[in-house]
Amino acid sequence: QVQLVQSGAEVKKPGASVKVFCKASGYNFASYGISWVRQAPGQGLEWMGWVNTYNGNTYSAESFQDRISMTIETATTTAYMEVRSLTSDDTAMYYCARDKMAISWSPVDYWGQGTPVTVSS
Amino acid sequence: EIILTQSPATLSASPGGRVTLSCRASQSIGDNLAWYQQRPGQPPRLLMFGVSTRATGLPGRFSGGGSGTQFTLTISSLQSEDFAFYYCHQYNKWPRTFGGGTKVEIE
Numbered sequence: 001q002v003q004l005v006q007s008g009a010e011v012k013k014p015g016a017s018v019k020v021f022c023k024a025s026g027y028n029f030a031s032y033g034i035s036w037v038r039q040a041p042g043q044g045l046e047w048m049g050w051v052n053t054y055n056g057n058t059y060s061a062e063s064f065q066d067r068i069s070m071t072i073e074t075a076t077t078t079a080y081m082e083v084r085s086l087t088s089d090d091t092a093m094y095y096c097a098r099d100k101m102a103i104s105w106s107p108v109d110y111w112g113q114g115t116p117v118t119v120s121s
Numbered sequence: 122e123i124i125l126t127q128s129p130a131t132l133s134a135s136p137g138g139r140v141t142l143s144c145r146a147s148q149s150i151g152d153n154l155a156w157y158q159q160r161p162g163q164p165p166r167l168l169m170f171g172v173s174t175r176a177t178g179l180p181g182r183f184s185g186g187g188s189g190t191q192f193t194l195t196i197s198s199l200q201s202e203d204f205a206f207y208y209c210h211q212y213n214k215w216p217r218t219f220g221g222g223t224k225v226e227i228e
Binding site for chain 1 (some may be wrong): 155176215216219221
């Protein structure tokens with residue numbers, strides 16, 4: 001069965017970076033893109049970016065373009081997302097989610113359990 | 122970026138009732154619109170994609186409609202497990218975006 005297992009909770013100081021991983025299993029990793037979505041406490045969903053798990057190409061939201069890096073490690077079927085220059089506004093639950101279809105225009109269907117990131121001095 | 126505006130922000134209804142949630146896109150997104158349900162403490166769950174195609178196992182009381190820039194999600198005969206947050210999501214253009222959400226609460 002499809003599973004996305006994310007890394008554990010993180011606590012970071014302002015200005016630091018955080019790197020979250022998303023270990024995929026139960027399907028052909030290279031066939032389905034992975035999105036990263038975050039949710040601040042009590043707030044809605046915010047789409048951050050997407051990585052093509054076949055060639056590593058990425059798209060990201062304008063508000064994150066300079067601060068995030070999304071990478072993949074095909075051998076271990078793992079996706080990574082790093083956010084740099086953290087502020088308290090980056091305190092949120094971070095999710096990875098897999099595209100439902102192996103085409104460019106696809107919603108996500110499977111979600112990781114989420115990684116809580118707290119930014120505090 | 123395509124802005125998705127959901128209304129209302131909160132919808133109060135009774136079990137057994139019927140509700141319609143709205144999602145308006147700032148430009149045409151064809152039929153590349155999905156709906157997600159999120160309960161407290163859980164990741165979102167895909168309900169509907171391609172405007173009106175139900176995800177596997179979704180009960181028939183959920184229906185989606187609309188086209189272009191105006192979309193709806195209707196839940197007929199609300200069950201206790203339907204009281205949750207709902208988000209629309211466009212995957213027609215980069216960057217993909219989510220609406221701000223609608224909370225369906227018990228009246």
